[in-house]
Amino acid sequence: MRDETLNQQLLAWYDRHAREMPWRVPPAERAKGVLPDPYRVWLSEVMLQQTTVAAVKSYFEVFTRLWPTVSDLAAAEDADVMAAWAGLGYYARARNLLKCARAVVADHGGQFPSDPAGLLSLPGIGPYTCAAISAIAFDAPETVVDGNVERVMSRLHAVTEPLPASKPQLTALAAALTPAQRPGDYAQAVMDLGATICTPRSPACGICPWSAPCKARAQGIAAELPKKTPKKPKPTRYGTVYLARRADGAWLLETRPDKGLLGGMLGWPGSDWAEDSPPSAPPFPADWRDAGAEVRHTFTHFHLILTVKLAEAPMGTNPTTGEWQRLAPASLPTVMRKAYDLAASVLPPH
Template sequence: MCDKTAKIGQIAPDLLAWYDVHARDLPWRISPSDGASGVVPDPYRVWMSEIMLQQTTVAAVRAYFHRFTTLWPTVADLAGAEDGAVMGEWAGLGYYARARNLLKCARVVAFEHDGRFPDDHDALLKLPGIGPYTAAAISAIAFGRPEVVMDGNVERVMARLFDIHTPLPAAKPELKDHAASMTPQHRPGDYAQAVMDLGATICSPKSPACGICPLRSPCKARAMGTASELPKKTPKKPKPIRRGIVYLARRADGALLLERRPDKGLLGGMLGWPGSDWTDAPDPAPPFDADWQTLSGEVRHTFTHFHLILTVETAPLPETLTPDSGQILPRDAFRPSDLPTVMRKAYDLWQPESL
């Protein structure tokens, strides 16, 4: 028996047997028992969950997934949705380019693929917003193809299983090779989810529960006593700090001045407050002339590549103002939940009593 076959024979059955008993109950997942009864995953729900889970926790995604699949139960429903409605429902989940690509991808699938997701990795890669990981996950989970699905949980399991001390991200190719060597032809979707579940529940970043791990016997890091220090990571550079100003204006009847941010860039396509650029020294850019008052306190928010500190300024919104840009939203049409988190923080700091 070759080394690759030996690894598959040793690891995959043990892990699948563990998964059959301990699989997490997730709203987008077909349980092992349902799968054994012939229930097949819905590619739409698999795709939706994988897009939402990018750089986001399962706990944060659950409510969004339920809401999206209730409002738009099929890819055709989502394709026909208004952009603003989808962006509003996505608000708070972060990484807003995902929401824009969600709509683009839904429309391509609905109008160019007759509402059916392609069933192979290469074809999936051609869809908007789908990269190598997402294509592999959909291929494996939705269509039963033996693709190598690599997320942070899988990387951690592989680093410990083979006692790999090369720091991430340099270790990624080596970790993927190991993962590929163990990916089975039988139940590859369940296997991919089993490795991710193992990393999320037992082979956790801190204090891994090695004593109850189904892979404790072949795990080299457990034998060497190095599991808790793996995977190693290259230290990240400190994030720079940027500053900005946002302007919150309210009319006597409660209407508010907002703007839809450009599709490209941070918070693209999202509803927010007019404001300055975000730089080391932002230039004031009030939307109209007024006696703007600076609120005490400030808004702090962290993006992937920098920390942001916002000053909040307020003024009454003139009754007859026609803004050069943005929109005046009536009080009953405004939902704070439609705002991205950083803009919601500015609103919460303001907290106008009459709204």
């Protein structure tokens, strides 16, 4: 089947079944000439990295309510943006979000550049995000390849070489199908197909617009693809966090260094995270007691087990690190929120 026929089949399916998303211009509106807002496209693409659509929607709505334009975001306080991002994970994205917004305002007059070179010059925008913004916001015939697209291409063409070695081949196959007309809608259509029909498990081949030409379906191997090279087991690291509540209800908090995991986020004073249990390093002398349970959290490259130590502090306590603050638990990243929830279940009400 010719590529042009495949394109038209998929776009016709997308016109009927496109997912509704707060950052998306529906195909019917796009056909009327309604243009996507590059700011909303960029914001959604950054949020969607390593995260699901379901998890992103509420965060996107909060961000666009607080900062409706890139200029608004560029002028925001770092701490406010990091607090609004808390719980979404991969916190380097939030730091790059601010850097990028400020670069767009300072270097491009508050308008996202429409050319790939200009987009790639911005902080936090790599080849994938550049292609997505170019295609969706500016309707440029760029090839957008995420996990959904890799899965669809591997099945459509029955590519049995495992990922990640097959990435170049899958990208080339996706590029061959990218049309000159409606490339933005097409890019979103392939991602929608992977997310709703050509799913990782139990693909709904019977209602797929590409069922007939799909080589993996014909061979009965669709559910087995894409194959993946087994990953190495994740190591486990250990650490200790110290949760102290002062007599007036303030908590001892610190802002983590900009670089590294959870950079720029609020957190609890504590030890480094190491493969061996680290030595005690309380922020002030006190009757520190064990919370009675561990906090467990998994990052991309390792599992983390935290010992949680608790103390009630009198007024006038001077810690060696951190500051006494009123706490909004929602501003904590997930692993630190887990420690707070544990402490709140153990400490008496204040």
